[in-house]
Amino acid sequence: MGRSPCCEKAHTNKGAWTKEEDLRLTDYIRKHGEGCWRSLPKAAGLLRCGKSCRLRWINYLRPDLKRGNFTDEEDELIIKLxxxxxxxxxVIAGRLPGRTDNEIKNYWNTHIKRKLLSRGIDPQTHRPINEPAAVTDSNTASSQRTPAAPPQNAAVPSTFPNVNGFTSDAISPKSESSSDHGATTSGTTTDEDLRQNGECYYSDNINSGREELNLELTLGTGSTRWVESGRITGVGSSAESKPWWVH
DNA sequence: AAATTGTCCAACCGCCTAGGG
DNA sequence: TCCCTAGGCGGTTGGACAATT
Structure with missing residues (x-):
């Protein structure tokens, strides 16, 4: 059976977005805001499916994207989260202003995994690689803690094991705040939740992470790379090499 | 210089959930 | 209660570029 396609694929473009398509989409959203993604392509004169438009906007065109290289502080925060x-x-992206889930996911897979492995830490379990599998802790939750990601899209069960009994209840998606983050903002993780519950394998607690949550405000100006069609086309301060969509 | 291999990341795919009728 | 649709999410892929041989 299967689902009906999200749009009429026969009449949609796929692949890399062109400058003109970006312009149309940006222009349309500036004028009308993010509304019904399904009808947006037609209204904006784009031969794209709504999902594709949404993704392009969220991951690339949104004006509040940070787009700079990840800082060491961000690295550590991502690891903790x-x-x-x-x-x-x-949810992780929701804690990092200006970062998208896709960006973080890619960064995790290409950089952080390697970084952790070089430290002798298993990127899935966040435990030393040589550590015996059997953890003697009577708190079995902690031995299973490896959230090695619950099944995809499965609602995280309340019993989803986590650090020191920190279950997903405390980190379930948030309904408000960072609402402009679109897809990534249903997270309900509050700083308070994380602060109260979030001890993790790493020696420092989430409190330090909490400070890092303000990176955007305090650290600010790392080098910025401009990317076009997937390639880095320029690096510099945010004021230079401005891409066309930045005003 | 050419061929091969590795790296990176935007975009796609398929599934799930929420919400409305 | 069931069905349908839109939106959202995480995993995976494709292709361009970089590095190495």
């Missing part, structure tokens, strides 16, 4: 949340990229 991943140890607590598993592969809940959208």
């Amino acid at each position: 991943h140890s607590l949340l598993g592969n809940k990229w959208s």
Whole structure:
């Protein structure tokens, strides 16, 4: 049986977006806001499916995207959050202003995994690689803690094991705040939740992470790379090499 | 210089959930 | 209660570029 396609694929473009398509989409959303993604392509004169438009906007065109290289502080925060949340990229992204779930996911797979492995830490379990599988802790939750990501899209069960009994109840998606983050903002993780519950394998607690949550405000100006069609086309301060969509 | 291999990341795919009728 | 649709999410892929042989 299967689902009906999200749009009429026969009449949609696929693959890399062109400058003109980006312009049309940006223009349309500036004028009308993010509304019904399904009808947006037609209204904006785009031969794309709504999903594709949504993704392009969220991951690339949104004006509040940070787009700079990840800082060491962000790296560490991502690692901490991943140890607590598993592969809940959208929730993690919600804690990193200006970052998208896709970006973080890619960054995790290409950089952080390697970084952790070089430290002798298993990127899935966040435990030392040589550590015996059997953990003697009577708190079995902690031995299973490896959230190695719950099944995809499965609602995280309340018993989803986590750090020191920190279950997903405390880190379930948030309904408000960072609402402009679109797809990634249903997270309900509050700083308070994380602060109260979020001890993880790493020696420092989430409190330090909490400070890092303000990176955007305090660290600011790392080098910025401009990317076009998937390639880095320029690096510099945010004021230079401005891409066409930045005003 | 050419061929091969590795790296990176935007975009796609398929599934799930929420919400409305 | 069931069905349908839109939106959202995480995993995976494709292709361009970089590095190495």
